[in-house]
Amino acid sequence: METWFTITVSLCLIFLLRALFSLLQKSCTTKISNPLPPGPTYIPIITPIIWLTKSVSQIEPTLQNLHTKYGPIVTFHIVSRPTIFVNDRSLAHQILIQNGSVFSDRPKSLPIEKILNSNQHNISSGSYGPTWRILRRNLTAEMLHPSRVRSFAQTRKWVLDVLLERLKLDIKSNASIKVVDHFQHVMFSLLIFMCFGQRVEDEILDDIEKAEHTLFLSFKRFYVLNYWPRITKFLFRKRWEELLKLRSNQEVVLVPLIRARKEAKKSGLCNDDNNNPRAYVDSLLDLKLPNEGQRNLDEGEIVTLCSEFLNAGSVRVIL
Structure with a gap:
C-alpha cells in the first residue's frame, strides 16, 4: 500500500512540475515575442487558483487599484490567458471605433463555454465571421425589426391581461405582493411565445426558467474545469457531471418545444400573420450556414440560441 501511495504521489509531482515548467517557458516566450501592457506578475498555477477563490464583484476594485x-x-491574468483592460475613453474609442476591425474578433471559448455555446454557435460569444454575421442578421431582421415587434402586439396584450389577473388574485389573498415576481413571469411568457410561437403552461414555463436560472447561477462553480481539462475532468468528476446535467436539463425542457414547432411548420400550421407571427425558432430552423456546407443548425445549436434569446430578454433579480 505504501509503495503504491509513493508511486502515485511521485507521478502527480512529475506532472505538476512538467506543467509548471511548460507554462513558465510559454510565458517567457510570449513576453519576448508579444510585449503586453504593464500589469501585476502572473505566476502559473498559483494566480489562477487565487482568482478561483474570489467572486466577480472583487475584480472591479482590484482593477481600479491596478489602473x-x-x-x-x-x-491582468484572471484566467490562464492575459486580458487587457482599458480605463480611458479616448483610448477605448481608438481601439473599438477607429481600429475596430483589428480588435473586433473574440477569443476561442474555454472548454466549459464550448459546451454551453455549442462551440461558439451563438451571437454573444461567437467568433466574428460568416456564421456570426448570419446569426446576428437573422436575429435583427426576424425578431428586432420594428415590423416584427409590431406583429406581436396581440401577444403583448395577452401578457398584460395575465399580469393584471395575477396581481388581482395576489391582492385578494395577501396583504402585500412582490410585484417583480409577476413581471418576471409574464415577461418570460412573452419571450417564450416570441421564441417558440406558442403559449405554454405555467409548469413548463417554471421548468424552463428554473433550468436557465440554475445554469446561470452555477456558472462560476465550473471555472476550475477550464484548467487542464484532461486532469480536472478526473479530479472534479462530479462537478463535470453536474455541468453536463445542467446542460442536459436545458435541452430536456427546450427540445420538445423546438420539435413541436418543427412539426407544425411541416404541417403548414405556421402562418406569418398577426394571429400567428413568425417565431424566432422558425427562422433558426430555416437557417443555413454557408461556410459549413450549407447545413442547418442542429438541435443543440438551436437550444443554445434560444437560451441566449431568453436570457437576453429576461430581467433577473439575483439576491
Whole structure:
C-alpha cells in the first residue's frame, strides 16, 4: 500500500512540475515575442487558483487599484490567458471605433463555454465571421425589426391581461405582493411565445426558467474545469457531471418545444400573420450556414440560441 501511495504521489509531482515548467517557458516566450501592457506578475498555477477563490464583484476594485498603479491600460491574468483592460475613453474609442476591425474578433471559448455555446454557435460569444454575421442578421431582421415587434402586439396584450389577473388574485389573498415576481413571469411568457410561437403552461414555463436560472447561477462553480481539462475532468468528476446535467436539463425542457414547432411548420400550421407571427425558432430552423456546407443548425445549436434569446430578454433579480 505504501509503495503504491509513493508511486502515485511521485507521478502527480512529475506532472505538476512538467506543467509548471511548460507554462513558465510559454510565458517567457510570449513576453519576448508579444510585449503586453504593464500589469501585476502572473505566476502559473498559483494566480489562477487565487482568482478561483474570489467572486466577480472583487475584480472591479482590484482593477481600479491596478489602473492607479500602472496607468490606463493594464494586463491582468484572471484566467490562464492575459486580458487587457482599458480605463480611458479616448483610448477605448481608438481601439473599438477607429481600429475596430483589428480588435473586433473574440477569443476561442474555454472548454466549459464550448459546451454551453455549442462551440461558439451563438451571437454573444461567437467568433466574428460568416456564421456570426448570419446569426446576428437573422436575429435583427426576424425578431428586432420594428415590423416584427409590431406583429406581436396581440401577444403583448395577452401578457398584460395575465399580469393584471395575477396581481388581482395576489391582492385578494395577501396583504402585500412582490410585484417583480409577476413581471418576471409574464415577461418570460412573452419571450417564450416570441421564441417558440406558442403559449405554454405555467409548469413548463417554471421548468424552463428554473433550468436557465440554475445554469446561470452555477456558472462560476465550473471555472476550475477550464484548467487542464484532461486532469480536472478526473479530479472534479462530479462537478463535470453536474455541468453536463445542467446542460442536459436545458435541452430536456427546450427540445420538445423546438420539435413541436418543427412539426407544425411541416404541417403548414405556421402562418406569418398577426394571429400567428413568425417565431424566432422558425427562422433558426430555416437557417443555413454557408461556410459549413450549407447545413442547418442542429438541435443543440438551436437550444443554445434560444437560451441566449431568453436570457437576453429576461430581467433577473439575483439576491
